[in-house]
Amino acid sequence: MALLQIAEPGLSAAPHQHRLAVGIDLGTTNSLVATVRNGISTVLNDIHGCAILPSVVRYAADGSVQVGDAAQAMQSEDPHNTIVSVKRFMGRGLKDVGEVGNLPYRFVDAPGMLQLRTAAGVKSPVEVSAEILKVLRERAELSLGGELVGAVITVPAYFDDAQRQATKDAAKLAGINVLRLLNEPTAAAIAYGLDNAAEGVYAVYDLGGGTFDISILKLSRGVFEVLATNGDSALGGDDFDRRIYCWVLEQAGLSALSAQDTRLLLTHSRTAKEQLTEYPQTQITAVLSGGVVVDLTLTRDAFYEMTHNLVTRTLQATRRALRDAKLKVEDIKGTVMVGGSTRMPQVQLAVGEFFGQTPLNNLDPDKVVALGAAIQANVLAGNRSGDDWLLLDVIPLSLGIETMGGLVEKIMPRNSTIPSARAQEFTTYKDGQTAMSIHVVQGERELVSDCRSLAKFELRGIPPMVAGSARIRVTFQVDADGLLSVSAREMSSGVESHITVKPSYGLSDEEITRMLRDSAQHAREDMQARALREQQTEAAQLLEAVDSALQQDGDALLDAEAQKRIRTSMNALRAVVEGSDHVAIKRAVEALNAATTDFAQRRMDLSVKRALAGHKLSELEG
């Protein structure tokens, strides 16, 4: 009979397992997933050996969904039901999307975020994005052979709160645990900086399919510090395509095209743009419905001319970022180019001229974001320790609240390092006022109507006082994902109101649950099985974390009694973790979390003392 193995008390029974974590670049045009394998960040291919998944989703009347190449192949034939560049609609209302008239979709205006009518029903951009993420999650799980602990999802640095929240909701809907939302240029900087042992101040110029970001980062040994970021979340390669498309319409004397013809010409425009990277001129030839033939020659010079002001807009944002960082062009040691649209020669030339140096292109601009995200995911999942790095990122746009006369009072300025909290006091306007409406906005403009409205909520129960004597303290907290929550408190009575900024743009947890339930692929059993697996994964992680914390600091920080209490909670969790009752696991997880709160606090104090003593944790342990 085989002998049963018993671990030494206080030591973890299993060796530290490598936790499966990925980085996902959810792009406007293409999406990718990457992971760290044997210490090297690698993009994961699909079963055909393809890394790039076109961000295209097609809905059929029978409820089936196609994603990627298969959907892309149908975009001209079935334009209403084939959603391209859905990222441009994330967290956006109909009025925010300027080029609605040029797009072959049946839009539905909805409060907060627009929706799209398809053969399979009305879909929100969050649901469409979730389909893309699901394919990438399945690809990763197949390729890595197990359930993911979580993923880092990248977002444009210039995405506002509504767009970030929508992205996080899409990940949840796709059954992905979001380890962190990471800004795309920052992800690229990680991949670039670690690869090149770069030191100094760098500019990351990221022109993607639909968004533009410029981030100024200070790289030093073990630290990536974003000094400033700027951009335009509605400027990218798609706009260059559209300039060609409009030129074609004008040259060929066309107007009011069908959805099919619009998509066909947009596709030809994109091909022409790509051709002009290689050749001085290109031919655009298409046969439209009704037999109209388009046959035009487009030269590189004409293309540069018609897109000149798009490039200029990116340089204006770049100047703003430099000014916010209080730096001059000469202070920039290198410019890292990211995003497929930076392949356009006129972009390379303009950026080179602006910074007075040749931009750095030594990493694949299509993959560098996913590669960097995977490296960060590996760290966040806890697969490295000791020699990792510090990442300090910022919020891209100021946050404020509406005051009298529709004006914005900024509470947290743009480029504040996150996580960040700011508070400001306001007072009542009328005698005896007992409620106050708080309208949270994001943007740089002075008028509320020119900024993005994020949420409105009410603080009630203010004790009646003379106008101007109540003191209402509004606190903004932005977490490490760049997501905002707001609380308001009347200082004399302590009446409090708190909101995670979601309702006007994001989805509530109930809505996500409903969508999950509605979706054909997720039968009820699936949902429960997933909930169970998620709880088990979380429980296992927690047990391992507490176990290693006890090993490190248990004896130093806790008496025997306190250690015993924590061990009892751990055993209670171990007793249910392999069972099938996810509610019982959840309760035991919560109980263990509560039992370790005081210990966590003592450990944090110890860490801070170590920092103050001027030592790195690694030195103390080593």
Next chain:
Amino acid sequence: MSLPANLSLQQDFFRLFNLSSRFQIDSAALEQGYLALQEQVHPDKYSHLSEAERRLSMQWATRVNEGYQTLRNPLSRARYLLSLHGVDTQEDSNTAMPADFLMQQMEWREALEETRHTENSAALEELEQRVQHQTRLLQQQLAIDIDETHDYAAASGIVRKLKFLEKLAEEIGSAFDELDS
């Protein structure tokens, strides 16, 4: 949040970064202390740990960022230091300003409007430099008033002037943005 009050989370920012409570500080030491603290408390280091540790990490990292921002900027550092000495700088309530200072402010604001109209970026840069020069002079005076003569009333007056200059500098920044777009 039901955490017990934590002494070290509430200690003053100078102690947090291991600096002596003076207006003149070693900015390299501040940055070093900031990075050393973030290295210990940043949420990225806690994302795989328990909820209690993740929550504490966010509170700490937030506090460390707040402290760094407060001490790095000379105006907010002075305001903070004065508040530690129990002095309210009365930036909203006390609007009495020396006449010559106000005259100069008006002159600079007119110059700013002028450059906005004429879209003259060279003039805007020159104005920015003059404002920066004046800011530096006032900061030097602050160092004497706070660290040497401990004349906190005089220091409060300078803080109020610097607040004017900070607003003006922000508007100059917006004017540059407008020129760019």
